[in-house]
Amino acid sequence: MSRAQQPPTQRSASYEADPEHVRRVLLLYSGGLDTSVMLKWIQDSYHAEVVCLTVNLGQPGEDYEVVREKALRLGALECHVVDAREEFVREYLAPAIKANALYGGGYPLFTALGRPLIAKLAVEHARAAGCDTVAHGCTGKGNDQVRIEATIATLAPELKVIAPVRSWQMGREEEIAYAREHGIPIKSTQGTEGGAPYSIDDNLWGRSSEGRWIEDLAHAPDDDVFQLVTRPEDAPEEPETITLEFERGVPVALDGERLALVELIERVAALGARHGVGIVDHIEDRIVGLKVRDIYEVPAAAIVLPAHQELEHLVCTIHQNQFKPQLDRHWAYLVYAGLWWEPLRGDLDAYMDRVNERVTGTIGVKLYKGHARVVTRSSPNAVYDAALASFAESGGLFAQSASPGFIELWSLQSRMAWRLRNS
Numbered sequence: 001m002s003r004a005q006q007p008p009t010q011r012s013a014s015y016e017a018d019p020e021h022v023r024r025v026l027l028l029y030s031g032g033l034d035t036s037v038m039l040k041w042i043q044d045s046y047h048a049e050v051v052c053l054t055v056n057l058g059q060p061g062e063d064y065e066v067v068r069e070k071a072l073r074l075g076a077l078e079c080h081v082v083d084a085r086e087e088f089v090r091e092y093l094a095p096a097i098k099a100n101a102l103y104g105g106g107y108p109l110f111t112a113l114g115r116p117l118i119a120k121l122a123v124e125h126a127r128a129a130g131c132d133t134v135a136h137g138c139t140g141k142g143n144d145q146v147r148i149e150a151t152i153a154t155l156a157p158e159l160k161v162i163a164p165v166r167s168w169q170m171g172r173e174e175e176i177a178y179a180r181e182h183g184i185p186i187k188s189t190q191g192t193e194g195g196a197p198y199s200i201d202d203n204l205w206g207r208s209s210e211g212r213w214i215e216d217l218a219h220a221p222d223d224d225v226f227q228l229v230t231r232p233e234d235a236p237e238e239p240e241t242i243t244l245e246f247e248r249g250v251p252v253a254l255d256g257e258r259l260a261l262v263e264l265i266e267r268v269a270a271l272g273a274r275h276g277v278g279i280v281d282h283i284e285d286r287i288v289g290l291k292v293r294d295i296y297e298v299p300a301a302a303i304v305l306p307a308h309q310e311l312e313h314l315v316c317t318i319h320q321n322q323f324k325p326q327l328d329r330h331w332a333y334l335v336y337a338g339l340w341w342e343p344l345r346g347d348l349d350a351y352m353d354r355v356n357e358r359v360t361g362t363i364g365v366k367l368y369k370g371h372a373r374v375v376t377r378s379s380p381n382a383v384y385d386a387a388l389a390s391f392a393e394s395g396g397l398f399a400q401s402a403s404p405g406f407i408e409l410w411s412l413q414s415r416m417a418w419r420l421r422n423s
């Protein structure tokens with residue numbers, strides 16, 4: 001056994017597995033190079049059995065039967081494929097929409113929202129299959145290890161974790177060599193021919209690309225990175241206006257047709273993608289200290305979030321509208337940072353739910369060459385009275401004659417301070 005193949009013996013956290021005690025491992029399996037090499041590597045270097053779990057969160061174009069067969073061919077005892085899309089939208093995306101969740105002003109958290117669910121399912125399946133350890137394919141440089149391990153350590157203190165990519169000291173070339181040596185099939189995009197591929201993660205709510213030229217901050221995006229969203233230059237010449245209807249903060253209908261949330265999000269994503277909507281080129285403060293650039297394609301989020309926010313603005317008062325974004329930002333930060341199970345997140349959700357009780361109505365969004373712009377709004381709960389706001393009428397409920405007195409008192413302290421500083 002070469003040095004790279006030995007499991008690590010030094011542990012720095014209580015939940016890390018001692019190699020002696022690893023008998024049966026639940027591996028979070030994607031079918032890609034890292035987790036396929038891992039599937040073999042765990043059997044060889046820990047002399048342990050491996051049960052695989054693959055979670056469907058709506059990754060476009062994935063063939064789960066192929067993934068399952070690959071796992072079994074590589075020696076997995078079992079490979080469970082779980083379609084978790086319903087739970088993902090209900091328990092993770094709906095709260096994110098109510099919280100207008102964007103991290104760093106641009107990232108709608110699709111990966112950060114998916115990880116706690118994937119890890120929760122890993123715990124359930126590990127327990128059911130009698131596993132003592134969970135293995136995942138995250139590196140030691142990212143946020144995903146934090147999200148997955150924090151979830152497992154929280155929900156299942158009895159389970160241990162191994163993260164082979166963090167410790168096995170194989171680079172890409174060595175992994176490919178290992179794969180060849182052990183008869184692990186390599187997809188053409190993973191081969192050496194075209195150089196390293198982008199590092200991709202995706203689900204219903206968006207897709208991220210990292211690596212290659214993206215690491216060069218001065219390099220403008222190459223077109224080949226966009227696999228979901230049409231280049232805005234190539235998007236249709238004709239704009240398209242869609243309507244999204246919300247009930248209590250959650251979208252329920254597209255263009256008047258009631259849809260389950262999974263299908264609604266998929267359809268909105270397709271419309272956005274067609275019109276070049278949802279490209280985000282983002283510099284991100286990772287939780288492990290690094291600053292990293294990501295290219296995101298988030299066609300559904302780039303339409304649903306602004307529509308939701310617009311409706312929320314309409315039904316809330318000025319005070320609610322001033323206050324909620326602070327909580328929204330904190331919600332996004334907690335979730336980004338892997339603390340999904342932190343009670344503060346639940347406390348914040350209670351507030352989000354309460355505000356969203358009134359977020360019912362319809363928003364029209366115009367899609368055109370990379371832009372999604374709100375163009376119409378209606379809600380039975382709008383704190384809006386056209387007669388009051390109108391330029392056309394002078395009197396009515398709004399007493400314009402009261403305005404000068406208001407201004408006198410409203411500006412009092414500011415005027416006093418100005419005088420003190422300028423006399």
Ligand code: ARG
Nearest residue numbers: 111112143199200201208294
């Ligand atoms: N930067 C994003 C995040 O931290 C996306 C990460 C994508 N994950 C991946 N393994 N490629 O949530």
